Each structure stands twice: as structure tokens, then as C-alpha cells.
Amino acid sequence: MIDTMHYDLSTLWNTCLGEIEQEVTKGNFSTWFKNTTITKEEEGIIYIGVPNEFVREWMVTKYQKVILKTLVNHIDNIRGVEFVISRFTPPTTTTTTDSLFTEKTQLPMQDLYINRDDNLNPRYTFDRFIVGSFNELAYAASQAVVKRPQSAYNPLFIYGESGLGKTHLIQAIGNEIKKAFPEKHVLYTSLEKFMNEFVTSVQNNRQQSFREKFRKIDVLIIDDIQFISGKDGTQNELFHLFNTLYEQGKNIIFSSDKHPNHILGLEDRLKTRFNAGMTIDIQEPDMESRLAIIREKAATLPYPLDNEVLQYISSVATGSIRELEGILNVIAMHSEMRQKPVALSEIKLLIKNSVKPKKMVSFDTVVKLVSGYYNLDERTIYEKTRRKEIVRARQVIMFVLREDFNESYPSIGSKLGGKDHSTVIHSYEKIKSELVHNPSLMKEIEDIRILFK
Amino acid sequence: MKARCTVEKIKQAVSLAERMTGKNLTLPSLHGLLINASGKSLKIRATNLNVGIEIDIPATIEEEGIVLVKGDLLSNVCGNLKDNLELSLTLEADNLTIATLQSKTVLKCLNHDDFPTLPTVEGESFEIKSTVFQEGIRSVYFSAAITEIKPEIASIFIYSEDTNLCFVATDSFRLAEKKLKVKNIPDIPKILIPYKNIADILKVLDNAPENLQLTFTRNQLSLSGNGIYFTTRLIDGAFPQYQLIIPKTETTKVVLMKQELISTLRLSTIFADKFFQVLFSVSPVNKRITIDSKNNDVGSSVSSIDAVVEGEGIEVSFNLKYFLDVFQALSGDSVSISFTAPNKPIVVRSVQDTSFLYLIMPTNR
Numbered sequence: 001m002i003d004t005m006h007y008d009l010s011t012l013w014n015t016c017l018g019e020i021e022q023e024v025t026k027g028n029f030s031t032w033f034k035n036t037t038i039t040k041e042e043e044g045i046i047y048i049g050v051p052n053e054f055v056r057e058w059m060v061t062k063y064q065k066v067i068l069k070t071l072v073n074h075i076d077n078i079r080g081v082e083f084v085i086s087r088f089t090p091p092t093t094t095t096t097t098d099s100l101f102t103e104k105t106q107l108p109m110q111d112l113y114i115n116r117d118d119n120l121n122p123r124y125t126f127d128r129f130i131v132g133s134f135n136e137l138a139y140a141a142s143q144a145v146v147k148r149p150q151s152a153y154n155p156l157f158i159y160g161e162s163g164l165g166k167t168h169l170i171q172a173i174g175n176e177i178k179k180a181f182p183e184k185h186v187l188y189t190s191l192e193k194f195m196n197e198f199v200t201s202v203q204n205n206r207q208q209s210f211r212e213k214f215r216k217i218d219v220l221i222i223d224d225i226q227f228i229s230g231k232d233g234t235q236n237e238l239f240h241l242f243n244t245l246y247e248q249g250k251n252i253i254f255s256s257d258k259h260p261n262h263i264l265g266l267e268d269r270l271k272t273r274f275n276a277g278m279t280i281d282i283q284e285p286d287m288e289s290r291l292a293i294i295r296e297k298a299a300t301l302p303y304p305l306d307n308e309v310l311q312y313i314s315s316v317a318t319g320s321i322r323e324l325e326g327i328l329n330v331i332a333m334h335s336e337m338r339q340k341p342v343a344l345s346e347i348k349l350l351i352k353n354s355v356k357p358k359k360m361v362s363f364d365t366v367v368k369l370v371s372g373y374y375n376l377d378e379r380t381i382y383e384k385t386r387r388k389e390i391v392r393a394r395q396v397i398m399f400v401l402r403e404d405f406n407e408s409y410p411s412i413g414s415k416l417g418g419k420d421h422s423t424v425i426h427s428y429e430k431i432k433s434e435l436v437h438n439p440s441l442m443k444e445i446e447d448i449r450i451l452f453k
Numbered sequence: 454m455k456a457r458c459t460v461e462k463i464k465q466a467v468s469l470a471e472r473m474t475g476k477n478l479t480l481p482s483l484h485g486l487l488i489n490a491s492g493k494s495l496k497i498r499a500t501n502l503n504v505g506i507e508i509d510i511p512a513t514i515e516e517e518g519i520v521l522v523k524g525d526l527l528s529n530v531c532g533n534l535k536d537n538l539e540l541s542l543t544l545e546a547d548n549l550t551i552a553t554l555q556s557k558t559v560l561k562c563l564n565h566d567d568f569p570t571l572p573t574v575e576g577e578s579f580e581i582k583s584t585v586f587q588e589g590i591r592s593v594y595f596s597a598a599i600t601e602i603k604p605e606i607a608s609i610f611i612y613s614e615d616t617n618l619c620f621v622a623t624d625s626f627r628l629a630e631k632k633l634k635v636k637n638i639p640d641i642p643k644i645l646i647p648y649k650n651i652a653d654i655l656k657v658l659d660n661a662p663e664n665l666q667l668t669f670t671r672n673q674l675s676l677s678g679n680g681i682y683f684t685t686r687l688i689d690g691a692f693p694q695y696q697l698i699i700p701k702t703e704t705t706k707v708v709l710m711k712q713e714l715i716s717t718l719r720l721s722t723i724f725a726d727k728f729f730q731v732l733f734s735v736s737p738v739n740k741r742i743t744i745d746s747k748n749n750d751v752g753s754s755v756s757s758i759d760a761v762v763e764g765e766g767i768e769v770s771f772n773l774k775y776f777l778d779v780f781q782a783l784s785g786d787s788v789s790i791s792f793t794a795p796n797k798p799i800v801v802r803s804v805q806d807t808s809f810l811y812l813i814m815p816t817n818r
Contacts, residue, residue, distance in 0.1 A: 031480035052502065053684075054502040054572055055502065061570055085671075
């Protein structure tokens with residue numbers, strides 16, 4: 001028998017349920033025992049949480065004895081069983097109830113009021129922004145703008161690939177400024193919205209009110225400015241708006257997927273203006289940052305993912321953070337469906353399609369590309385040599401074949417000059433473990449993967 | 454078991470109780486109706502673990518006993534008997550014989566050991582007229598959210614305020630509130646009845662005696678009186694503090710005839726877009742309101758109604774469906790609509806009856 005103090009109550013209950021299941025009929029078990037938990041144990045009384053009064057009533061009349069008998073077999077000093085109604089939610093809906101809890105303090109109708117004036121989404125804050133080496137500069141500049149709006153970082157121009165958190169960052173600036181300086185008039189808009197509004201104002205002959213609206217803004221945030229390319233009328237309007245705001249020392253923040261100089265069809269006078277303040281790029285996150293981001297996001301999942309899994313995801317899901325989120329969502333859905341954590345091997349299968357381009361690359365091509373990448377003659381790979389650079393290239397080939405193309409160990413071995421399958425396994429494991437510590441190797445593998453695309 | 458009663462009584466009781474059998478549950482006995490013959494009555498019980506009901510009907514009991522039969526089966530059998538006959542129930546082994554002068558049916562029985570007892574609610578209790586309770590629910594229930602994600606708004610919220618019993622429902626796009634005077638009510642902080650159970654409650658109230666005893670705890674509510682005991686699960690959650698969103702001020706108030714408004718809105722429905730969005734413009738100068746609706750595929754319509762207008766002119770667009778819903782709960786022949794700002798909710802009331810309030814959120818144009 002085990003001491004109650006050290007016994008995990010949910011494991012205890014699961015064991016008991018297993019035994020009770022044998023004693024009652026299937027229908028009875030699923031009707032009455034589904035969604036029950038042990039909520040607490042106090043002074044020898046076990047409190048069992050049941051979903052509603054109907055179940056409680058019937059448990060008391062019919063099953064109290066059976067439950068007590070089963071519990072006594074597992075723990076000492078138990079005097080009785082009580083039933084309480086608890087808001088038990090099956091694991092499938094954990095996330096939704098969580099979100100409900102946070103929303104509870106809020107009025108549901110408030111969503112509709114939110115940000116009619118400034119379009120900002122209050123969810124985007126600095127607290128929720130994960131900083132890594134890839135975006136710390138952009139983050140620091142954003143912080144500076146919030147703390148000293150009159151600083152030199154005006155306009156602030158943030159650019160980077162899609163899904164790296166530009167929108168989050170610029171909206172966070174808006175939200176923080178609003179918090180710090182409530183009197184400031186902040187406006188967030190996407191370029192497309194700006195353009196539509198401008199076009200409508202031209203159509204309805206209300207340009208004056210359009211200009212007035214934008215010219216009284218203290219902090220103007222425009223997202224996805226790159227879409228301005230080729231829109232001459234909008235460029236012209238933006239140019240004048242920019243000048244007016246800039247002269248008055250108002251803050252202007254842009255985001256784009258390209259450097260201003262690389263936006264096609266952007267007038268020079270705008271290019272120079274965009275470049276006048278601070279132009280910062282957000283890079284793709286490195287392995288550690290990805291890991292940190294995944295950790296952060298995985299913490300909200302109903303089933304915790306172990307380290308190995310997290311590292312695997314961070315090593316395969318290179319590129320945008322949105323993609324990472326997508327992968328985690330897939331995993332979350334699967335674990336919810338099965339109500340248990342998903343194993344690494346399953347995860348590999350699950351996300352194979354979402355991360356890797358399914359493309360047929362022949363064995364020879366892999367050897368050719370990798371040896372080419374390492375500046376080696378293709379034939380040397382097949383030779384029986386232990387020269388360091390060749391061994392390395394060969395191991396990388398094995399790793400890539402296994403990881404990306406799912407070749408079997410023996411077939412890899414036989415094709416690479418009759419190597420034993422255990423040699424291949426060793427090479428694969430070696431590269432895999434090294435990847436975690438060695439960013440330059442990671443970079444190499446990434447470069448090689450690009451070659452396959 | 455051996456018992457006799459009138460067909461009329463058992464027919465009524467069975468058809469009401471049969472609604473509440475657990476049709477989709479894994480436990481087969483919950484598909485049944487439990488008939489308990491004891492003392493001077495037959496007690497018919499059903500539950501689907503969301504609601505439960507027990508109905509007493511007067512009967513002559515010759516031999517006491519309990520039997521469980523499939524609900525739909527019994528209801529079909531009883532439904533086809535003539536009202537003015539007398540009926541006898543006899544249980545022999547596993548067969549229940551239902552006999553009248555004209556017919557005799559034998560039903561297979563289920564094992565009644567697994568059929569649960571209904572929870573007895575022990576909590577605050579007060580007496581309420583069933584018509585009042587029904588009016589309160591009927592006035593608001595159409596506004597409740599039909600979602601499983603937010604159980605607290607997929608329900609009707611009932612609380613007390615001085616001598617009023619307040620009924621509220623919202624799906625976060627519109628809100629209905631009805632306040633009714635009830636004598637001697639205790640302090641009721643919160644009763645949240647799940648929307649799913651409302652249809653059953655209304656049905657019970659249709660068949661209920663004039664006065665009902667309402668008892669509630671945090672998780673359970675019961676209605677009882679004159680042979681009926683009904684109980685429903687409640688939702689243990691917090692209803693949003695809706696008072697905060699009811700506008701305190703108004704800049705524009707419009708009073709107009711209800712029937713005229715209904716027919717104008719019906720016309721606008723034809724031309725509403727897929728979001729049922731219409732534009733309401735109030736013109737204090739012309740003393741009229743104009744309703745614009747436009748659907749690019751069908752056409753457009755502009756209609757105006759003469760109205761008494763107080764305050765400034767304003768334009769608000771909102772979902773027509775929400776507006777049309779309110780008329781089922783709005784008594785009297787004239788309607789007042791109050792506006793505060795284009796992005797603030799509008800308030801609809803009946804001019805004659807101040808107990809009801811309806812709020813509609815504007816749509817984003």
C-alpha cells in the first residue's frame with residue numbers, strides 16, 4: 001500500500017476506474033464514470049468531482065460502496081467518499097475553456113468596440129514577443145520608439161520575410177504607446193486599407209476629410225507597405241502625408257517584406273524618405289530562437305511535448321514562425337483527438353508534408369549535390385577512404401537521405417559502397433546529435449536542403 | 454404490479470416525459486420511462502441527465518411495483534388510445550400488459566435497476582406563477598447564443614433585483630432583458646439555465662399548474678407543483694456584466710408604429726446582403742427614418758417611415774435579422790429606438806411596456 005501523501009491522485013483514479021470498469025456494465029460505466037476526477041483528498045475523505053447533479057445523485061445511491069471498496073484497496077486511512085460537482089472538462093476542450101477563463105473578465109460585446117479608432121489588436125504586446133538574435137535589433141528599436149517617441153528612429157522601417165513577427169512588433173509599438181501616452185492618437189492600417197480608403201475618398205469627393213483624418217494622427221503605423229509598388233496615386237498621397245507628419249515630429253512606422261530600395265516601382269523620393277530614419281530587418285530565427293518560440297507556444301498545448309520533440313521540430317521547421325505555429329497546431333489536434341501525447345515517430349510522419357517539399361530527388365542527385373557543396377569529386381564518396389572531409393560529406397549524405405528522403409538504413413549503406421547498416425545508423429545519430437550544438441553544421445544542412453528545392 | 458388509471462392522464466404524462474428520455478445515451482435504461490406504482494398514484498419518471506421529470510398521476514393501485522419501458526414505444530401506444538377510456542397496467546414477468554375495453558397491448562420491459570433517481574434540489578426556494586416564468590423565458594430566449602464553446606452565454610440568465618425577477622440572454626451581438634415583478638422572491642444572485650434545456654422547460658410550463666415552487670442551487674434547479682417535479686442542470690459560470698454595455702445616455706430617440714416598422718423591415722430583407730446589413734438613417738428635420746438595403750445581385754430598396762424624432766440625426770447600420778427577432782417579445786403597438794453613436798448599440802423598447810429591453814450591436818460598415 002502506498003502512502004496517500006505521495007500518491008498522484010489522477011493516477012490513482014485512473015487505476016480505480018480500470019477496476020470499476022470490470023464490475024459495472026459498459027453503458028453504466030460510460031454514462032456515470034466518464035468525466036469524473038478526484039478533486040482532492042482531505043482528512044481521509046476522497047472528493048470525487050462529477051459533472052452534474054444527476055450523476056452525483058446516482059453515484060451516492062448506487063456506486064458509493066463500489067468506489068469506496070476500490071479506493072480502500074489502493075490507499076490507507078480512507079474514511080469515506082464524497083461527491084462534488086466540478087466543472088470537469090474533457091481534455092479535448094481544455095484549450096477552449098482556458099481561453100474562456102481569460103475572456104471572462106471581459107465583456108463579450110467589447111470585441112466589437114475594440115479599436116474601432118486605431119485598428120490595433122490588443123493581443124499584440126511586447127510581453128508576448130519572443131526575442132532572439134534574429135530580431136533583437138528590431139525589438140530594441142521598437143522599444144526605443146515607445147520610450148522616446150521623439151527619438152531619431154523616425155520613420156521606423158521594419159522589413160523581413162512573411163511570418164516573422166513584423167505585424168506583432170509594430171502593433172505592439174502602437175499598443176504600448178497608447179498605454180504610455182493615452183492622449184496620443186495612434187492609427188494602425190495596412191497599406192491595402194489605406195489605399196482603399198484613399199480611393200473611396202476620391203470617388204466620393206471627400207479627399208479633404210480623408211486628409212484631415214490622417215493628418216491629426218500622432219503615430220501612424222502602416223503594415224505591408226510593399227504593396228504600394230506601382231500605385232502612383234497612393235504613393236503621391238502617402239508622400240504628402242509623410243511630409244506633413246514628419247515635419248510635425250509625429251511617429252511613422254512601416255513594415256514591409258523588402259528593403260525600401262528593393263521595392264519595385266517605388267518612387268525615389270519615397271525610398272529616401274523611408275530610409276531616412278531607422279531601417280531594420282528581421283532575419284529568420286536561428287535554431288535556439290526557434291526552440292524558445294516552440295517552447296513558449298507548446299506550453300499552451302494540452303499535452304506537454306518532451307525536449308526531444310521540441311528539438312526535432314525546431315530543426316525541421318526552418319523559416320517562418322507561422323509555419324511553426326501550424327506544425328504545433330497539427331500536433332495539438334492529434335494529441336487532443338487521441339487524448340494522449342504524440343510520440344516523436346508519429347510527429348515525424350505528421351509534419352513530413354508540412355515542412356518538406358515532397359519532391360523526388362534521386363540518390364545520385366543527393367550525392368552529387370552534397371559532394372558538390374563540399375567541393376569534392378563525386379566519386380571519392382564511394383571510395384574506401386577515411387579522409388576527414390570525405391567522411392564528413394558521406395555522413396551528411398547519409399543523414400540527409402535518412403531524414404529527408406526516408407531511405408532505409410541498409411539501402412543507404414549498400415548504395416554508398418557496401419557499408420553496413422549499423423555504420424549508417426551511427427552516422428545518422430552522430431550528425432543528429434551534433435546538429436544541436438553546432439550551428440554551422442545546421443547552416444550547412446540548411447544550405448544543402450535549399451539545393452534540393 | 455397492477456394499476457388502473459384514465460387514458461387521458463397517462464397520455465399527457467407520457468408524452469411530456471418522453472421528450473426527456475436520453476435518446477442518444479449509451480445507457481439503454483435511460484431510453485426508457487420508469488413507471489412506479491405505489492400508494493395512490495403512478496409516478497412516471499424520465500431523464501437524459503440534462504433534465505429530469507417525474508409526473509404523478511392519480512390511479513388505483515391493486516398491487517405495487519416498478520417497471521421500465523421504452524419511452525417512444527409507450528408514447529406511441531398511449532397516443533393512439535381514446536381519451537375517455539380507463540386503462541389497466543399489469544406486469545407479469547417481463548411483460549407489461551396495457552389493456553382498455555377496446556384493446557390490449559403487451560410491451561417488453563427493460564431492466565430498471567440501472568435507472569437513476571432524480572436529484573432532489575435542496576436550496577433557496579420561492580413560489581412563482583408558471584405564466585410569469587414562461588413569459589420571462591419567452592421574452593429573451595431567442596437571443597441566447599447557440600454555442601458549446603461559451604456555455605455561460607448559451608444560457609438564460611435569471612437574477613433578482615429588488616422585487617423584480619430579471620431574465621437576460623445574449624449572443625454578444627444582441628441582448629434581451631425582461632424584468633418581471635414577483636412577490637416574495639429571495640435574493641437570487643444567479644441562475645444560468647442552459648439554452649438546450651429551454652425547450653423542455655417551456656413544454657413543462659405549458660402543462661404546469663398555475664403556481665410552481667422553484668428551488669435552486671448553484672448547479673441544479675427544480676420546478677414542482679401539483680404532481681409534477683422537473684429538474685434541470687444549471688451552468689456554473691459567470692454571465693457577462695451586461696449592464697455596462699447598455700448605453701446610459703441617448704442622443705437620438707425615435708418612436709414609431711410597430712406594424713409599419715415590421716412591414717418595412719420585411720421589405721428590406723428581400724434586398725439585404727448576405728450579412729443582412731441595413732442602414733438606418735434618422736432625420737429630425739423630415740421627422741422620418743429611412744431604411745436602406747442593397748444587394749448587388751438582387752437590387753436595392755429605400756423606404757421611410759414617419760416617426761417622432763427627438764435629438765440629432767444619425768446613421769447606424771445593423772443586422773436586420775436581429776431586429777426582426779425582437780418583435781415576438783415586444784408588446785404594444787409602438788416601438789421606441791434609442792441611438793447614442795454610430796458605433797454604439799441601439800436600444801429597442803416598447804413604448805407601453807418598460808419591462809423589456811433589447812439591444813442590438815451595430816455592424817461594421
